[in-house]
Amino acid sequence: MSIGIIGSGALGSNIARMLARSGIPATITNRRGPASLAPLVAEVGSSITAGTIEEAASADIVFVALRWVDLEKVLGRLPAWDGRIVVDATNAVEFLDPNSADAKDPSNPLAAYGIKVVDLGGKHSSQVFRQLVPGARVVKAFNHLDVRVLSQPQVSGGRRVLFYSGDDAAAKADVRKIMDAAAFSPVDLGALDVGGPLASPPFGPLAAGSFVKLA
Numbered sequence: 001m002s003i004g005i006i007g008s009g010a011l012g013s014n015i016a017r018m019l020a021r022s023g024i025p026a027t028i029t030n031r032r033g034p035a036s037l038a039p040l041v042a043e044v045g046s047s048i049t050a051g052t053i054e055e056a057a058s059a060d061i062v063f064v065a066l067r068w069v070d071l072e073k074v075l076g077r078l079p080a081w082d083g084r085i086v087v088d089a090t091n092a093v094e095f096l097d098p099n100s101a102d103a104k105d106p107s108n109p110l111a112a113y114g115i116k117v118v119d120l121g122g123k124h125s126s127q128v129f130r131q132l133v134p135g136a137r138v139v140k141a142f143n144h145l146d147v148r149v150l151s152q153p154q155v156s157g158g159r160r161v162l163f164y165s166g167d168d169a170a171a172k173a174d175v176r177k178i179m180d181a182a183a184f185s186p187v188d189l190g191a192l193d194v195g196g197p198l199a200s201p202p203f204g205p206l207a208a209g210s211f212v213k214l215a
């Protein structure tokens with residue numbers, strides 16, 4: 001199965017590192033173009049290829065590692081998904097300019113973290129995300145932990161838990177295989193409408209903790 005990664009920032013680059021470490025090839029893309037990805041490719045090795053957004057988006061499994069504010073404009077111009085798997089690793093937060101009024105807003109409980117929640121009008125983020133990728137089989141995953149832990153699947157004598165959810169059993173099984181190959185402990189939270197909100201930062205009840213399954 002081919003894999004694409006859209007976004008090569010904190011999350012996308014660490015997904016690429018995780019896949020490379022697990023011997024899984026992938027094509028990664030970003031806004032600045034393939035040449036800007038030469039240092040990452042040099043670091044992780046030739047199993048990770050820098051490509052265009054069209055190349056990454058045409059893979060069998062496509063990781064979306066974009067900021068929430070960029071989703072609509074990037075995903076809106078991609079060809080039909082035709083049942084391919086999209087891993088939604090995003091969170092509905094806005095990254096704040098440290099000098100902005102929002103960053104100093106005392107009513108924002110997340111100001112200290114440099115983010116604020118995006119108002120989705122009462123919907124949860126997967127409800128909004130799946131409308132942006134019509135025809136895709138969406139699996140919500142890789143969104144609930146700080147990206148730095150993706151390099152540490154085995155901790156404290158066990159395997160770090162990664163939650164995932166989705167409405168298509170076969171799609172979830174394929175994402176689970178990636179988590180297994182990367183030496184994490186996958187936990188299925190059920191349907192997108194159930195598992196998505198449970199493990200979505202900042203307020204999902206399962207998002208804040210870091211769980212380890214002891215062998």
Ligand SMILES: NC(=O)c1ccc[n+]([C@@H]2O[C@H](COP(=O)([O-])OP(=O)(O)OC[C@H]3O[C@@H](n4cnc5c(N)ncnc54)[C@H](OP(=O)(O)O)[C@@H]3O)[C@@H](O)[C@H]2O)c1
Nearest residue numbers: 007008009010011030031032065066067090091143146147
């Ligand atoms: N950071 C974390 O610890 C973490 C953990 C879990 C989930 N998340 C979620 O992951 C998502 C990404 O976060 P991040 O921290 O990785 O953000 P980031 O470092 O800002 O990376 C965003 C990436 O999106 C790319 N991008 C922007 N516009 C694009 C376009 N038109 N076409 C293709 N690529 C485009 C950027 O490309 P350029 O590099 O060329 O600018 C960049 O590589 C967010 O939804 C966040 O909430 C983050």
